[in-house]
Amino acid sequence: xxxxxxxxxxxxxxxxxxxxxxxxxxxxxxxxxxxxxxxxxxxxxxxxxxxxxxxxxxxxxxxxxxxxxxxxxxxxxxxxxxxxxxxxxxxxxxxxxxxxxxxxxxxxxxxxxxxxxxxxxxxxxxxxxxxxxxxxxxxxxxxxxxxxxxxxxxxxxxxxxxxxxxxxxxxxxxxxxxxxxxxxxxxxxxxxxxxxxxxxxxxxxxxxxxxxxxxxxxxxxxxxxxxxxxxxxxxxxxxxxxxxxxxxxxx
Numbered sequence: 001x002x003x004x005x006x007x008x009x010x011x012x013x014x015x016x017x018x019x020x021x022x023x024x025x026x027x028x029x030x031x032x033x034x035x036x037x038x039x040x041x042x043x044x045x046x047x048x049x050x051x052x053x054x055x056x057x058x059x060x061x062x063x064x065x066x067x068x069x070x071x072x073x074x075x076x077x078x079x080x081x082x083x084x085x086x087x088x089x090x091x092x093x094x095x096x097x098x099x100x101x102x103x104x105x106x107x108x109x110x111x112x113x114x115x116x117x118x119x120x121x122x123x124x125x126x127x128x129x130x131x132x133x134x135x136x137x138x139x140x141x142x143x144x145x146x147x148x149x150x151x152x153x154x155x156x157x158x159x160x161x162x163x164x165x166x167x168x169x170x171x172x173x174x175x176x177x178x179x180x181x182x183x184x185x186x187x188x189x190x191x192x193x194x195x196x197x198x199x200x201x202x203x204x205x206x207x208x209x210x211x212x213x214x215x216x217x218x219x220x221x222x223x224x225x226x227x228x229x230x231x232x233x234x235x236x237x238x239x240x241x242x243x244x245x246x247x248x249x250x251x
Contacts, residue, residue, distance in 0.1 A: 004226060004228050004235075005235065005238045005239050005242060006242060007226055008187075008211060008226060008228075008235075008239050009239045009242040009243050009246070009248075011185050011208075011209045011211070011226075012089070012094055012095075012185065012239065012243065012248070013094075013243060013246065013248045015094075015183075015184045015185040015208070015209070016184055017096050017182050017183045017184045017185070017207070018089070018094060018095050018096060018183060018184070018185040018186075018187065019095070019096050019097050019098075019099065019179050019180055019182075019183040019185070019186050019187070020086055020095060020097070020098045020099070020186075020187045020189065021099045021100075021180065021186060021187065021188045021189070021191070021201070021202060022082075022098065022099070022100045022101065022102065022188075022189050022190050022191065022232075023100075023101045023102065023189070023190045023191025023192070023193075023195075024101070024102060024190060024191065025189065025190025025191060025213075025214060025215065025232060026082050026083070026100070026102060026189055026190035026232050026233075027077075027080070027083075027102055027104050027106055027190070028190070029080040029081065029082065029231060029232070029233040029234075030077040030078060030079065030080045030083075030104075030106060031075070031077050032077055032102075032104055048069075051164055053065075053066065053069050054163050054164050055163055055164040055165050056163040056164065056165040056166050057165055059158060059163060063147045063156055063158075064145075064146050064147060067146040067147050067148070068146060070122075070159065071146075074122065077104070077106070078106075078109075079106045079107075079109050079110035080106075080233045081233035081234065081236060081237040082189070082190075082232045082233040082236050083106045083107055083109070083110035083112070084110050084111075085233075085236035085237060085239065085240045086098055086107065086110070086112055086236070087107070087110040087111035087112045088111075088240060088249060089240075089243075089249065090111075090112055090113065090114060091111065092248070092249040092250060094243070094248065094249060095114075096114065096179060096182070096183065097114040097115070097116060097176075097179040098112050098114065098115045098116070099116045099118065099176040099179060099180065099201065100115060100116070100117055100118065101118050101119055101191060101195060101198050102117075102119070103117070103119050103120055103121055103122045103159075103161045104121075104122065104123070105117075105121045105122070105123040105124075114179075116172050116175050116176040116179065117172065118162070118168055118172060118173070118176065118198045118201075119161055119162045119168070119198070120159070120160045120161035120162050120169075121159075121160055121161065122136070122159040122160070122161050123135060123136050123137075124136065124159070124160035125139055125148060125157040125158065125159060125160060126157065126158060126159075126160045127150035127152065127153060127155045127156070127157055128155055128156045128157070128158055129150060129153050129155030129156070130150060130152055130153045130155060132150050132151065132152040132153070133160060134150075134151060134157070136159075138151070139157060140157075168197060168198070173197075173201075176201055177201060177204050180201055180202065180204045180205050181204045181205070181206070183205060183207050184207040184208045184209070185207060185208060185209040185211065186202065186205045186207060186209070186210050186211065187211045187213065188202055188210070188211065188212050188213070188214075188218075188220065189211075189212075189213035189214065189232045190213065190214060190232050191214060191218070192214065192216065192218055193218045193219050193220055194219075199219075202220060208225075209225045209226070210223055210224050210225050210226075211224065211225065211226045211227075211228070212224040212226070212227045212228070213227075213228040213229075213230075213232050213235060214229070215229055215231075
């Protein structure tokens with residue numbers, strides 16, 4: 001572990017461009033279950049598979065049931081050590097971008113600015129009628145109706161996320177690909193790399209150092225220059241300690 005931390009710290013210090021690509025495992029230390037893990041989300045009360053609940057078809061046909069599920073699983077949480085470390089690296093000019101598969105918005109809450117959200121953000125709502133976007137905390141609730149109403153037109157609101165059956169935002173994809181393609185060091189963390197097309201984006205990396213941080217093996221392990229099995233937050237905390245000790249980032 002110590003040698004892995006030192007190696008990663010050295011690469012970040014020397015790299016002209018570092019990009020972080022993260023999945024659900026980045027946020028588990030904040031108390032958000034891995035969607036595909038043993039303790040992941042599903043519609044417990046009705047025993048409906050997650051892939052069904054999170055589909056645009058289910059939302060369109062059963063918006064009330066969808067919002068029932070949403071309120072069952074949603075909880076406000078705080079950024080963990082991983083989110084804070086990445087924000088500090090960006091502020092110090094040592095991280096170019098975060099590309100995330102997560103929808104929790106924790107990178108921005110920690111202070112990161114260059115964040116490309118491949119699957120959207122459940123802290124935002126968008127009107128299905130007029131496209132108005134509001135923060136989840138500003139949602140307008142109508143008595144007796146579990147579906148939030150648009151403050152502009154009264155239409156149904158939905159989380160601003162990519163549901164199963166929908167395409168990823170092309171602009172976000174292009175920005176993420178551009179960042180990954182320019183990177184000399186790519187840190188891929190907390191993802192089993194099985195959710196496509198997002199997982200395929202790391203194939204655009206042709207830089208010097210590919211780092212994989214995941215509790216279990218991934219399809220990209222054979223191509224990695226460094227593999228870390230320890231928790232993402234704890235690992236990045238130790239990396240930051242070394243970078244601060246070396247004066248690479250402010251203490």
